[in-house]
Amino acid sequence: MDLIDILWRQDVDLGAGREVFDLSYRQKEVELRLQREKEEEKRQQRQREQEKELLAQLQLDEETGEFVPRSAPLTQDTATSAQITQNGAFAEQDGDAMAFDECMQLLVQTFPLDEAAESVPPCLDASDPPSTDLMMPPDIPAFIQNPLLPGSLDQAWMELLSLPELQQCLNMQMQESLDMKPSVEAQDPNYSQYLPGIDHLSLVKTEVCPPEYINTYDGSFNTMVSPNLSQMSLNVPEVGAEFRPEEFNELFYPEMEVKVNSGPLVSDGGNMVSQLAEISSDPPVNTVDLHSFSPGSFSSGKPEPMAEFPDSDSGLSLDSSPHMSSPGKSLNGDESFGFSDSDSEEMDNSPGGMESDYTEIFPLVYLNDGAQGSLSEKPPTDQQEMKAKNQKIEPAEASGHSKPPFTKDKQKKRSEARLSRDEQRVKALQIPFTVDKIINLPVDDFNEMMSKHQPNEAQLALVRDIRRRGKNKVAAQNCRKRKLENIVGLEYELDSLKEEKERLMKKKSERSSSLRKMKQQLSTLYQEVFSMLRDEHGKPFSPSEYSLQHTADGTVFLVPRIKKILVKNN
DNA sequence: CGAAGCTGTCATCAT
DNA sequence: AAATGATGACAGCTT
Numbered sequence: 001m002d003l004i005d006i007l008w009r010q011d012v013d014l015g016a017g018r019e020v021f022d023l024s025y026r027q028k029e030v031e032l033r034l035q036r037e038k039e040e041e042k043r044q045q046r047q048r049e050q051e052k053e054l055l056a057q058l059q060l061d062e063e064t065g066e067f068v069p070r071s072a073p074l075t076q077d078t079a080t081s082a083q084i085t086q087n088g089a090f091a092e093q094d095g096d097a098m099a100f101d102e103c104m105q106l107l108v109q110t111f112p113l114d115e116a117a118e119s120v121p122p123c124l125d126a127s128d129p130p131s132t133d134l135m136m137p138p139d140i141p142a143f144i145q146n147p148l149l150p151g152s153l154d155q156a157w158m159e160l161l162s163l164p165e166l167q168q169c170l171n172m173q174m175q176e177s178l179d180m181k182p183s184v185e186a187q188d189p190n191y192s193q194y195l196p197g198i199d200h201l202s203l204v205k206t207e208v209c210p211p212e213y214i215n216t217y218d219g220s221f222n223t224m225v226s227p228n229l230s231q232m233s234l235n236v237p238e239v240g241a242e243f244r245p246e247e248f249n250e251l252f253y254p255e256m257e258v259k260v261n262s263g264p265l266v267s268d269g270g271n272m273v274s275q276l277a278e279i280s281s282d283p284p285v286n287t288v289d290l291h292s293f294s295p296g297s298f299s300s301g302k303p304e305p306m307a308e309f310p311d312s313d314s315g316l317s318l319d320s321s322p323h324m325s326s327p328g329k330s331l332n333g334d335e336s337f338g339f340s341d342s343d344s345e346e347m348d349n350s351p352g353g354m355e356s357d358y359t360e361i362f363p364l365v366y367l368n369d370g371a372q373g374s375l376s377e378k379p380p381t382d383q384q385e386m387k388a389k390n391q392k393i394e395p396a397e398a399s400g401h402s403k404p405p406f407t408k409d410k411q412k413k414r415s416e417a418r419l420s421r422d423e424q425r426v427k428a429l430q431i432p433f434t435v436d437k438i439i440n441l442p443v444d445d446f447n448e449m450m451s452k453h454q455p456n457e458a459q460l461a462l463v464r465d466i467r468r469r470g471k472n473k474v475a476a477q478n479c480r481k482r483k484l485e486n487i488v489g490l491e492y493e494l495d496s497l498k499e500e501k502e503r504l505m506k507k508k509s510e511r512s513s514s515l516r517k518m519k520q521q522l523s524t525l526y527q528e529v530f531s532m533l534r535d536e537h538g539k540p541f542s543p544s545e546y547s548l549q550h551t552a553d554g555t556v557f558l559v560p561r562i563k564k565i566l567v568k569n570n
Numbered sequence: 571c572g573a574a575g576c577t578g579t580c581a582t583c584a585t
Numbered sequence: 586a587a588a589t590g591a592t593g594a595c596a597g598c599t600t
């Protein structure tokens with residue numbers, strides 16, 4: 001379940017938001033893809049007529065929507081051009097006529113589980129016995145053809161499938177599902193919750209899994225899976241029959257779904273617990289731990305705080321996702337009292353960051369809860385405890401079950417965690433005020449509120465701490481905002497000044513050019529005027545002997561240069 | 571793996 | 586004197 005959860009988050013991190021899991025969204029995608037595929041099919045038919053060889057080598061890549069050279073699917077070594085053509089033919093003739101159950105029965109009959117398991121390569125055998133079965137007969141692949149999933153999801157699920165532990169789980173689940181077809185049907189109800197079109201399936205939902213649990217963890221899986229299940233028989237005729245990794249994934253989603261839903265619930269009889277026990281180096285992974293992840297268990301496990309401060313969440317973790325805040329709350333609420341910020345920082349990271357380690361962390365947390373006593377001792381105690389926790393957690397990570405996805409999961413806004421922690425502290429000290437009020441209430445109201453409650457020293461210190469931190473946080477945000485605005489303003493001013501400088505330089509250049517032009521014109525005019533002047537003999541004046549000078553009033557005189565020189569000398 | 575950026579927090583001073 | 590705002594500095598975390 002942890003792995004599934006991790007991978008689901010990985011899907012989200014990879015860009016597959018909840019909208020991806022939405023039926024309508026996916027249906028649109030399907031329509032587009034189908035349209036594309038029809039076009040491509042037409043083109044392919046033309047190509048078949050022209051070149052059969054090309055046909056064998058070309059294949060519609062559902063991820064990119066392009067025809068690419070056919071590469072053998074992961075587990076399909078037998079993929080040949082002949083089979084491809086067979087698949088295509090089968091898709092048209094048999095695909096729509098054969099229901100999923102019928103195909104499954106046929107597969108089970110044709111390929112017993114033992115053979116199927118043996119025939120599957122190691123990397124996928126665990127995860128998809130059914131899919132391998134489906135692949136084997138050339139007529140089945142039509143099922144698998146479903147271009148619903150985006151590439152990112154496909155990748156994420158491929159990663160999921162590549163996990164050995166999960167493959168084991170999936171393998172066992174798959175075998176069970178093959179034996180008991182109803183189990184597969186039981187999964188649908190969950191899917192239907194997120195699929196408007198599959199309402200009829202929702203009848204069994206409550207029997208399979210608590211609604212809260214489904215809401216928090218199963219939603220994504222459900223939406224991913226359900227379209228495929230519901231439309232599996234419908235998709236068969238329309239899409240080309242080809243094997244792809246993502247198709248396998250789609251087939252497996254139901255199984256994962258089953259695990260997610262039923263794992264914690266049916267943990268006693270199911271394989272999940274045993275698998276988890278094998279996976280985890282820490283033996284004490286039990287159903288209680290698993291249940292601790294579900295929202296319902298959160299509320300049930302910590303009834304008092306939740307009941308006492310029902311609106312505390314809304315007060316501060318406005319932008320925090322419920323999924324994230326919930327675990328943190330249950331975690332911190334139990335153990336958090338009056339510890340220092342640094343402690344709380346550590347708290348933040350471990351619970352929020354390693355979600356897959358919930359099973360390991362939560363038990364520890366519960367222990368801590370019980371151990372928590374007075375308020376004043378908390379800071380050092382918590383630090384030590386956290387260190388101990390981390391040490392305990394590390395082995396599990398070292399065992400290879402904490403993976404890169406965890407680091408992605410760690411990407412949470414500290415604000416969310418901080419608020420959540422403060423809330424938990426408030427709850428822990430049984431302070432009947434929301435953190436929001438503690439921080440944002442005016443001084444008078446705040447003091448009045450506090451006086452009414454008559455808080456003890458620890459409560460008062462915590463409340464004032466929270467208020468100070470909260471206000472300072474806002475102040476820091478504003479300060480940084482101002483700083484950025486100042487930077488932006490200065491940059492803008494700098495740009496303006498540069499533009500101004502540019503403009504002035506350009507103006508200067510223009511003026512200089514204009515001045516040169518005017519000098520040129522003046523010179524021309526001077527020569528023109530001078531050349532028109534004549535002495536008493538009708539001869540022009542020599543420019544070397546005479547020059548023209550003008551006074552301020554515009555009067556022009558012809559001045560002999562010698563005289564002028566004499567005047568200058570004088 | 572290191573640099574850069576973001577955010578919360580603390581210390582300090584100013585209001 | 587207390588509360589609050591502003592801001593530099595620091596640490597932890599993410600990108």
